[in-house]
Amino acid sequence: MRILGGDEVGKLKKFKFRLQVVLDMRENELEQRQMEMAKIVAALNAQKDKLQNIFLSQQKNTQDLEALYNSGDIDVVQIENYRGYGIKLISDAKNQERIIRNTEMLLKRKQLEVLEAHKKVETLKKLKEKQEKEFHKEFLHSEMKELDDITSARFKIG
Numbered sequence: 001m002r003i004l005g006g007d008e009v010g011k012l013k014k015f016k017f018r019l020q021v022v023l024d025m026r027e028n029e030l031e032q033r034q035m036e037m038a039k040i041v042a043a044l045n046a047q048k049d050k051l052q053n054i055f056l057s058q059q060k061n062t063q064d065l066e067a068l069y070n071s072g073d074i075d076v077v078q079i080e081n082y083r084g085y086g087i088k089l090i091s092d093a094k095n096q097e098r099i100i101r102n103t104e105m106l107l108k109r110k111q112l113e114v115l116e117a118h119k120k121v122e123t124l125k126k127l128k129e130k131q132e133k134e135f136h137k138e139f140l141h142s143e144m145k146e147l148d149d150i151t152s153a154r155f156k157i158g
Helices: 020-071 076-157
Strands: none
């Protein structure tokens, strides 16, 4: 047995995780699920903004109707228009709340998918780490054995 020179050290066998391709695929899947979840969150926020705008429109409609009543100038057609618009806004708000509930359910499902994908990635990373530690342990063991062989060979010669 001989000790490796500087150029030979770079040629040592490096750790290679056999499931690296699977780990890469799982990491890509996790990233894709996270991006999908981010899109759902953005859509949910937009839907909540839309609901808030409906509520603001309801407030304004109510204020305008009250102002019309208080003005003393009672126009039945105009009052009916405000009332009809108010009813439409109530319907719009209910529909928007339903859409938000559906999107929140979709988000919960996507969060579970992200969690599952994350668990799969973490499991493979732990396996890789364990195998890498074992590889280095075996490498150090073989190096120590080689050094012991060299040392015992020198004692036999001397």
